Amino acid sequence: MSLHLPSEIVVERVLPTIRVCLAGELANRGMTQQEVAEHIGVSQAAVSKYISGDVAVEERIEDHPLTAETVTRIAEGFASGHMDGYEALDELLALVRAFEDRGPVCELHEEAMPSLAGLGCDLCVRGTDERLAAERETLTDVRTAARILATAPGMATYVPNVGTNVGSALPGANDVSEVAAIPGRIYAVDGRVEIPANPEFGASRHVATVVLAAMAQDDGLRGAVNIATDDALLSTARARGLDPMEFDAEYDDRNQRLLDRFASRDVVPRVIYHSGAFGIEPITYVLGETAEDAARLAVSLLETVQEAE
Structure with a gap:
C-alpha cells in the first residue's frame, strides 16, 4: 500500500488550484502581475502562467462553491486594502479545513490511497481516537x-x-x-x-x-x-x-x-x-x-x- 499524507494532497493539488483562481480574480480587479505575485507569494512568471491558463488545476477544487466564495472575499479584501496577509491566510486555512472534513480532499486522498475508501475517514479533523x-x-x-x-x-x-x-x-x-x-x-x-x-x-x-x-x-x-x-x-x-x-x-x-x-x-x-x-x-x-x-x-x-x- 502506498502511503499518501493528506497534507501532500493539499500542497500538490489544492493550493496550486486556489492560487490560480486567486491570481485570476486579482487580475480581473486591475492588479498587475507583479502585484498579484506579491499578494499570493509566487513569482511574476508563475502569475503569468496562472493567468494564461498554462497550468493544470484540480477541477473539484476550482469548481467548488467554497473556493469561489473564499477567493472572492480575499480578492475583495486585497483590492480594497481591508485584508492583510494574516487574515487571508486565516481564510485559506478555513477553506482547507472544510475540504478536509469529508470534502474534496477526502475524495482525492481516497483516490491516492484506495484502502481508505468507505472508511468515512476523519483523520484530518479528529485525528486518531x-x-x-x-x-x-x-x-x-x-x-x-x-x-x-x-x-x-x-x-x-x-x-x-x-x-x-x-x-x-x-x-x-x-x-x-x-x-x-x-x-x-x-x-x-x-x-x-x-x-x-x-x-x-x-x-x-x-x-x-x-x-x-x-x-x-x-x-x-x-x-x-x-x-x-x-x-x-x-x-x-x-x-x-x-x-x-x-x-x-x-x-x-x-x-x-x-x-x-x-x-x-x-x-x-x-x-x-x-x-x-x-x-x-x-x-x-x-x-x-x-x-x-x-x-x-x-x-x-x-x-x-x-x-x-
Missing part, C-alpha cells in the same frame, strides 16, 4: 461479512428479491446512523452474489432496527444478516438448538415489537424470522456478536441444508 478506531473496525466487519456471503456456494438462492444486507453496530449504538451496512443492498445476479458498494453507516434501516433491538436486550449482539426465509434452514437451526423466533412482518413500530419479543425471552435468539405479509417478502435475520459472526452462522446453516439435500 477510540471512536474513529471503532468506526473503522465496524466497517471492516461489514466488508468481511459481505465477502463471506459473496463467496459462499449457493448463497445466491437465499438472497431475497428485495436483496440481502449485513449490518454491524458500534459499541453502545442506539441509532440507525450508528449501524453500518451495504448501501443499495446485496443482490443475486446470474447465480452470483454482488456487493454494489463499500459499507456506510446508516445504510440499512431494516437491518439496523433488528440489531438495535437485539442490543437493547444483549449488547454483545452487534451483527446481523438478512436472508430469505426457508423452512429447511429454520429446521436446521432448531436441530442445533438455536430456537428461531418468529415475529410480525409489518414495518410499523417494528422496533418496539421486537423489543417486546426479545424481552420475553431469557436469551436473544440467534435466528429470527417472519413469514411475510402483503407486499412484504418473508425474511430471516441471523444475529451474531459481529457481522462476520452472523455471516458465518448463516453460511454454516446453509451448508448443512445443502448437505442434506
